[in-house]
Amino acid sequence: MPRILLAPDKFKGTLTAAEVARHLSIGVRSVLPEADVAVIPVADGGDGTLAAALAAGFTRVPVQATGPTGVPCGSAYGLRGAEAVVELAEVSGLAQLPDRRPAPLTATSRGTGELIAAALDGGARRVxxxxxxxxxxxxxxGLLQALGATIQTATGSVVGAGGVGLLDAASLDLSGLHPGLAGAELVVACDVDNPLTGSRGAAAVYGPQKGAGPADVELLDSALTRWADLVARATGADRRDAPGAGAAGGVGFGLMAVLGATTRPGAELVFELTGLPDAVAGADLVVTGEGSLDAQTLHGKAPAAVAALARDKGVPAVAVAGQVTLTPDELGAAGxxxxxxxxxxxxxxxxxxxxPGPLxxxxxxRIAREHLGGGR
Structure with a gap:
């Protein structure tokens, strides 16, 4: 009986990873009804990470949290034993902007901090x-404020939301941080090495993707520079140039520089959470995929990581995608x-x-016929 592992990422804008796998499974079983089909949705640390964790057995814990513009939104984290999974995109992501209208200067990461606090309150010791x-x-x-940090202006008022609020930041008090942080391990899924500030920093590289114009980028970089100075004084260490400090608009910096979080490649971390390596080793064929299989796929995206894992374990892998722009040689080199x-x-x-479902x-x-001998 052939064993096939379906480990796709989402097809952004059309299907979730679980939906992709369901349709593929229907197709495989139409040719090989006796096939042993296992499904492990994957992600690379961005949106879809929580869904992958829930599919792997984590329990969804609902939380009412603060969206990027301050509007409350229904959100959740995943919990399994003393381990929790928090997805920033679930609460502080672009998809949570009301009417998808960007707010590059004032959008806040507070909601992500609220999810971390809820996870700690729920007994998590690894987040x-x-x-x-x-x-x-x-x-x-914003994340740090939700976890008990106090950031004030020179007149003693709380700074405004978003990066622009940091232009007025004059003091940082960490004495009120959530007590659960002291005994918890924070691990960040991060695939970029950008520093917090400068020409490769959070504002310059990622600000335009969030709606920031040239003047906004300059303003935000100045604000982040001021923030980095403040954090360095409060913690005794300057981490603004640490690889990944610029990730997620500097959320990586807040987690690493203030909370002592470590970073791991996103796909690798999700694979560990879902038990993918063992599942790959037991398969005769692995099927992965995402919306667009292109040059970006080769730089830390989940399908390339799945293919590399399968190659390392001697298991053939194929991919499905909305579109494929990689050459046969590039596909082969990726495994x-x-x-x-x-x-x-x-x-x-x-x-x-x-x-996309019927396709x-x-x-x-086709995969069942061409790679598993179905229909012969």
Missing amino acids: VVGIGGSACTDGGA LHAAYALVDEGASRQEALDA LERIGA
Whole structure:
């Protein structure tokens, strides 16, 4: 009986990873009804990380938290024993902006701090934080405030929300930090090495993606520089140039410089949480994928990491995607024996966007025939 492992990432804007796997499974079983099909959705530390953890057995714990613009939103973290998974995109991400209207100067990471606090209150002693997809550039200040830090202006008032509020920051008091932090391990899923400030910093590189114009970028970089000076005085160490400090608008800096968090590659961390390595070792074929299989896939994205893991364990791997722009040589170098694109399977690109499910089922059937001997 063939054993096939379905380990896709989401197809952003169309299907979740679990939905992708469900359609592929239907297609595989239409050709090989006796196949042993295992499903482990994957992610790279951005949106989809919580869903991957929940599929792996974590329990969803609902939390009402502060969205990026201060509007309360329904959110959640995952809990399994004393380990929790917090996804920044779930509460402080671009998708949480009301009407998707960017707020580059004032968006806050407070909600992510509220999720961490809730996880600590819920008994977590190891908190994994996926920080991809951030809407804010506040250096993690909002997150720290939610965890008990006090950031004030020279007149003693609380600083305003977002990166722009840090222009007036004059003092940082960490004495009120959540007591659960003292005995907890914080691990950050991070795949970038940008510093907090400067030409490669959070504002310059990622600010424009969050709606910041040139003047906004300059303002935010000045604010983050002021913030880094303040944190250095309060902690006795300057971490603004640490690799990953600029991740998620500087949330990486707040977690590392103030809370002592360590960083790990996002996909690697998610694989560990979901038990993917053992599942890959027991499979005859691994199927991974994402919305677009392109040059970015090769730089830390989950499908490339799945393929590398499969290659290391001597298991063949193929990929599915909405579109594939990688060459056969690039696919082979990444450890993929083949790649299937919805835009090639369907009659048009629009069909791939409007009705991806049936196309995935057809591709699942093709994979079963072409790689597992189905239908012979």
